Amino acid sequence: MAESTAGRRAAFLRMLPASATLLALAVALGVAANLVRPAATRLPWASDWSRHIETQAYRAGVPVLFLPGVRERAGNPDWLICDARTPEQYAAGHLPGAWNLPLEEVDARLGALAARLTLQSELLVYCGGADCTDALELALKLRQLGFERVTLYPGGYAEWVEYGGEVRTGDEP
Amino acid sequence: MSRARIILVWVARLAVAGMFIGACLAKIAAPESFALAVHRYRLLPDLLVNAVALLLPWLELLCGVAVLAGPPRWRAAGALWIALMLVVFTGAISLNILRGIEASCGCFSTRADAAASDGWNLARNATLLGLTLVILWDALRRDQSAAAGEPAP
Incomplete structure (x- = not known):
């Protein structure tokens, strides 16, 4: 042995x-x-990941949701999707059911959504893609206003389109 | 060695090598996307994320080839690395599930629409780990016999 x-x-x-x-x-x-x-x-051997939008969201305590999760929530009446891009970009194409909520007009536009929202509503925010910070800024602004459940979709509109997601055009969700 | 044991070891070698060789291809082809998958685990310092993304798939490939086609000593070496990787991967996936992060494990696909990790990933890894330990045990026994000048067990 x-x-x-x-x-x-x-x-x-x-x-x-x-x-x-x-x-x-x-x-x-x-x-x-x-x-x-x-x-x-070519991938550099080291990158500054601290500036990546997901890292910023993590540090700010904003949860993130990736494409499969967004697909599941799109069309779910319990989730309100908010597009943080400009009205022109929104009209050119947006996620089905998404409401346009540009940073500069949050207060005014939230008034119009008041009937659909409570401070406990599930909000999913996105902007153009992983390179934009508007959605994260919108998420932080919404939290300041008292909304407790704000989630960021970091891939944004660019990723949604790249992977064949349905797109709506015009001023309405 | 019984026929059943020979079959079990070959099934284990084919399954583990197939999984690891198959898993590395997308990562080698798209290191930037794999780096993002590694980053999403939030376990490594920024400095190591890209290096791991660039090197890990090659280790998976070499270990897969060693387990499939190597002599016993190399098979054991490949199986040891694979067992270590599986333990780390399983721990990382478990942590993501516990933290409520609905992220893909980055195991076989680096695409943004890859399904989020769930209990199935953990069950698959546990099965692979069991098969890898079978390979390691068999390869060590064969290497031991060869070193002693005895016929293969």
């Missing part, structure tokens, strides 16, 4: 150089593959 245990331990130790070699090969291949990639698609 002791011999068998020692044998197994020896087999385990013999395996360790092979494990280290696999890791070294993975590093070499990863470096080489990133080097031969076209410059436009």
Whole structure:
């Protein structure tokens, strides 16, 4: 029994150089593959993720929802979707059922939605895409106004369209 | 070695290698999207997110190939890495589920419309971990026999 245990331990130790070699090969291949990639698609070895919209939302305590979750909620009467883009962008195309709520006009437009809203309503906000901050700013503004359940869709309109989501045009949801 | 055990080890090797080789392809093709999936776990410092996204898929590929086609010692090495990865992945997915984050695990797809992680991911990983331990155990036994100059068990 002791011999068998020692044998197994020896087999385990013999395996360790092979494990280290696999890791070294993975590093070499990863470096080489990133080097031969076209410059436009090459990923830097370190990025400033602190400026990413999802990180900002996380730090501000605003929950985020990704595309499959947004698809589930779109059309759900318990959720009110808010488009933070300009009225012109909204009219050119928006998520089905989304209300236009540009940052500069929040107070005025919320008045028109008063009948549909309570401070406990589930609100989902989006803007143009992962590069815009309007939706996060809208989420923070809505929270300041007392709305407790505000969720950000960071992928925004660009991602919705890219993945074949239905789009409505005009001034109405 | 019984016929049933041989079949079990081969099924384990095919399943685990297939999963890991299949899983790495989308990540190698779209490292930026995979980096975002890694970032969404919020477990790594910013400095490590891209490096992990660039290197991890290659480790998955090499370990998959080692488990499928390597001699016992390399098979064991690949299985050891895969077991470690599965433990880390399962812990990370569990944490996301507990935190209520409806994010895709980034396991097989880096697309934005990939389904969010759920209990199915955990069950799949637990099964894979069990199969990986079978591979590791078998490969270590074979390597031990080879080192002792004995016929394969």
